[in-house]
Amino acid sequence: MKTIKFLATTTIVLILMACNGQTKSKAQTVNQQVSRIEVYDFHSTHRCMTCNAIEANTKYTLDNYFPEELNTDKITFQVINVDEKENEIIAEKFEASGTALILNVIKDGKESKIDLTEFAFMNGNDQAEFSKALKAKLDTELETL
Numbered sequence: 001m002k003t004i005k006f007l008a009t010t011t012i013v014l015i016l017m018a019c020n021g022q023t024k025s026k027a028q029t030v031n032q033q034v035s036r037i038e039v040y041d042f043h044s045t046h047r048c049m050t051c052n053a054i055e056a057n058t059k060y061t062l063d064n065y066f067p068e069e070l071n072t073d074k075i076t077f078q079v080i081n082v083d084e085k086e087n088e089i090i091a092e093k094f095e096a097s098g099t100a101l102i103l104n105v106i107k108d109g110k111e112s113k114i115d116l117t118e119f120a121f122m123n124g125n126d127q128a129e130f131s132k133a134l135k136a137k138l139d140t141e142l143e144t145l
Contacts, residue, residue: 035145037075037138038104042096045083050124051099055079057130065135105141
């Protein structure tokens with residue numbers, strides 16, 4: 001049993017390292033006064049099965065549980081290839097050099113970045129668990145807006 005846990009942990013660490021998911025949580029002032037949640041799915045050009053699942057499961061969760069928030073831009077969703085030159089500035093802003101799932105909560109002119117990358121890799125291949133946890137996190141953040 002210890003061997004299985006060790007192998008599972010090692011596999012997850014290797015996936016994270018291979019996809020270069022690097023981000024940090026910060027708060028900073030922005031000019032935008034509209035409270036909302038920006039959901040960013042960063043990825044590199046070459047994507048693994050889990051990286052693709054993270055995008056699909058994020059989109060599934062947003063489409064099924066937050067259609068009104070998407071329609072009113074209370075929640076926005078962007079998929080961003082960090083390898084493309086035009087995405088360099090936003091990738092640097094969120095310190096994403098590979099796969100990363102970030103919530104950028106904007107409230108009262110301040111940004112708060114929530115890094116969900118580790119969660120995404122741990123649950124990326126389990127749509128039900130991924131969706132349940134992401135929905136709960138978004139519900140919690142929406143209550144603060």
